[in-house]
Amino acid sequence: EDKVVQSPLSLVVHEGDTVTLNCSYEVTNFRSLLWYKQEKKAPTFLFMLTSSGIEKKSGRLSSILDKKELFSILNITATQTGDSAIYLCAVEARVETSGSRLTFGEGTQLTVNP
């Protein structure tokens, strides 16, 4: 059974701090790893990672994948109160017959205090 574990489950920091969120996984037929940010209702897409060691960046957010050790990290530098959200990690695995399935982690609840 596919498994995605995120840590920590919750994190409280002050504005300006740098945070690192972790996601480890065990899946068969790994295809990609995705990060989403969920503020109120709908998760919004952040990154899709398919290759090891290649950092993806978007502003103050960056993420990298290690396919040998089966984990990914999401970094947020100079955090702002608007970064407060649940950050979800999901792993895509190829299904034998056709298509893909997604397995999500429980998420990390990040709270950034002013």
Place this chain on the structure above:
Amino acid sequence: KAGVTQTPRYLIKTRGQQVTLSCSPISGHRSVSWYQQTPGQGLQFLFEYFSETQRNKGNFPGRFSGRQFSNSRSEMNVSTLELGDSALYLCASSFSPLLENNSPLHFGNGTRLTVT
């Protein structure tokens, strides 16, 4: 461009009833996938439809079913509701089949289902 629209936003049902949730994808998107989100279990994949065909199914009982229409709109049905079915149900759409061609998912705001 309108986003993914889910209706209704909130729903209260009693045990044993059935419920149908609706999802309208972003215009031009042909893949719709459904997810259940609960505090204890996180976000779990229910199933995916592409061009009116179910491509993938998660580990949910047969009480959970869905379908997709020719205009790509999708419905999810849950029969014989149980208390544990109370959750936020999210749908997401993408242009290509689930995550193919690096096609990211766009989520709707969800339907909050409460079973009493």
